[in-house]
Amino acid sequence: MHEALHERAIMLKLAPHLSRPLSIFTPLYKIWEKPYYRTGLKMYDLLAGKTNIGKSRSVSSQEAMKFFPKLKPENLQGGVIYFDGQFDDARMNITLVKTALNRGAVMLNYVAVTSLVHEEGQLAGAQLLDTLTKQHITVSAKCIINATGPFVDAIRTMDDVHAKPMLTVSSGAHVILKQKLCPNDLGFLIPKTDDGRVLFLLPWHEHTLAGTTDQPAEIEFNPKAKQDEISYILHYFSKYFKTDFKNEDILSTWSGLRPLVSNPDANNTAKLSRDHVIVKSKTGLITVTGGKWTTYRKMAQDTLDYAINELAFTPAPCLTKDILLSGASGYQENLSDEISHHYGLEDDISQHLSHTYGSDAIDVAGFAKDGLKTRLHPQHPYIEAEIVYAMKNELAMRASDILCRRTRLAFLDKNAAKSAAPRVIELMQQYYNWDKNKVIEEQNSWADIF
Numbered sequence: 106m107h108e109a110l111h112e113r114a115i116m117l118k119l120a121p122h123l124s125r126p127l128s129i130f131t132p133l134y135k136i137w138e139k140p141y142y143r144t145g146l147k148m149y150d151l152l153a154g155k156t157n158i159g160k161s162r163s164v165s166s167q168e169a170m171k172f173f174p175k176l177k178p179e180n181l182q183g184g185v186i187y188f189d190g191q192f193d194d195a196r197m198n199i200t201l202v203k204t205a206l207n208r209g210a211v212m213l214n215y216v217a218v219t220s221l222v223h224e225e226g227q228l229a230g231a232q233l234l235d236t237l238t239k240q241h242i243t244v245s246a247k248c249i250i251n252a253t254g255p256f257v258d259a260i261r262t263m264d265d266v267h268a269k270p271m272l273t274v275s276s277g278a279h280v281i282l283k284q285k286l287c288p289n290d291l292g293f294l295i296p297k298t299d300d301g302r303v304l305f306l307l308p309w310h311e312h313t314l315a316g317t318t319d320q321p322a323e324i325e326f327n328p329k330a331k332q333d334e335i336s337y338i339l340h341y342f343s344k345y346f347k348t349d350f351k352n353e354d355i356l357s358t359w360s361g362l363r364p365l366v367s368n369p370d371a372n373n374t375a376k377l378s379r380d381h382v383i384v385k386s387k388t389g390l391i392t393v394t395g396g397k398w399t400t401y402r403k404m405a406q407d408t409l410d411y412a413i414n415e416l417a418f419t420p421a422p423c424l425t426k427d428i429l430l431s432g433a434s435g436y437q438e439n440l441s442d443e444i445s446h447h448y449g450l451e452d453d454i455s456q457h458l459s460h461t462y463g464s465d466a467i468d469v470a471g472f473a474k475d476g477l478k479t480r481l482h483p484q485h486p487y488i489e490a491e492i493v494y495a496m497k498n499e500l501a502m503r504a505s506d507i508l509c510r511r512t513r514l515a516f517l518d519k520n521a522a523k524s525a526a527p528r529v530i531e532l533m534q535q536y537y538n539w540d541k542n543k544v545i546e547e548q549n550s551w552a553d554i555f
């Protein structure tokens with residue numbers, strides 16, 4: 106936990122436009138719960154030490170109802186508030202990619218490892234497939250790091266058909282509600298449901314995100330939230346709030362797979378923290394898995410230190426604690442005012458651009474000035490300029506890249522994304538000069554996602 110709190114502080118420093126402190130409220134219904142939670146949170150504050158981003162405190166039932174007016178007031182004794190951090194996962198991911206590109210890394214999108222190349226019993230390279238052009242590529246490598254999340258065992262099997270699986274995965278379903286239940290700066294957490302789970306409501310891109318489940322799952326590329334998971338989330342929040350939530354109250358749902366290390370081989374495992382695990386195979390394949398998004402930087406540092414040590418590379422100091430991510434340099438809280446003023450964009454759009462792209466928002470706004478100011482959907486702040494920016498600067502190759510992982514429209518509002526898709530495909534067709542067949546393929550594959 107100490108490591109995660111430390112990394113959280115680093116993330117807030119390196120990407121101030123994308124990450125933010127977020128206070129979280131926990132409602133309490135029994136008088137004895139207040140001192141119990143206060144003591145626990147005092148320890149959390151102490152553990153966070155200098156990295157603490159706000160002091161936890163008690164909240165009266167009146168104050169709680171002010172924050173969450175749609176909460177059922179019966180038996181509410183008030184609650185506690187503590188501080189955590191929040192960021193947008195897909196935007197953080199693409200921002201890391203951009204930062205690496207700016208510093209000279211080669212980053213490939215839609216390129217899959219299909220097999221590994223061995224020479225004299227040692228790993229020497231990999232066969233890759235560009236899944237868009239269907240081109241096969243062979244690369245040589247002195248060291249290969251397998252960081253494929255839930256898919257690490259598939260790569261380990263390419264290295265050694267007898268490799269024992271080290272992962273299980275659990276699915277986590279999420280629901281975006283039509284009703285806004287949280288204020289923009291306060292989440293709502295149920296730390297222990299009747300069956301021992303954690304559930305939350307979080308303010309997310311001006312909407313309310315409800316989650317999550319934790320169920321054993323199969324490993325697959327596009328996991329979907331199952332109806333029983335959705336019903337569980339809706340049912341549980343109906344107990345706390347004045348609405349009896351049904352499927353009609355949902356804008357969008359999705360699911361993710363958590364990589365859980367179940368069977369690391371004790372003999373060759375460097376267990377560097379409780380959370381992530383690094384292993385090396387007999388042929389030299391290094392696998393890193395488990396962990397948390399929050400600790401991504403430490404996972405990378407530990408893995409490279411391990412590789413340098415195991416393969417006797419020349420060590421160099423790790424710099425990532427201090428490298429500002431793309432858009433962080435020159436970012437200021439008043440950036441959105443500047444963008445509104447200079448580029449004539451509405452306030453919600455300029456706020457969205459500055460929080461999403463940081464100082465890179467100026468480049469996006471530049472495209473907007475050139476005639477791409479139109480919103481992708483009237484109820485959302487995403488604009489056409491972002492499509493062109495994502496193709497030029499963020500390796501966006503398909504409509505789903507734009508609608509799911511550069512903007513978050515499909516995650517927030519499925520129907521809005523559906524209605525925006527034709528224009529996204531049209532702009533991509535113009536930029537990439539797609540022929541008719543490619544346009545049809547893209548329309549169909551996009552329809553499949555829904």
Ligand SMILES: Cc1cc2nc3c(=O)[nH]c(=O)nc-3n(C[C@H](O)[C@H](O)[C@H](O)COP(=O)(O)OP(=O)(O)OC[C@H]3O[C@@H](n4cnc5c(N)ncnc54)[C@H](O)[C@@H]3O)c2cc1C
Nearest residue numbers: 216217218252253254255256277361362363396397398399
């Ligand atoms: C529901 C849910 C909630 C979570 N909540 C939190 C949270 O609150 N805080 C937190 O810190 N963490 C959280 N996590 C955990 C966090 O999201 C994961 O730990 C993290 O995403 C794992 O990152 P990864 O890079 O190891 O794997 P991934 O993000 O899954 O990335 C693996 C990549 O490998 C690629 N790949 C797979 N096979 C191949 C191949 N053959 N060739 C090339 N590429 C390949 C995939 O396309 C993918 O891009 C949550 C996870 C879930 C599912």
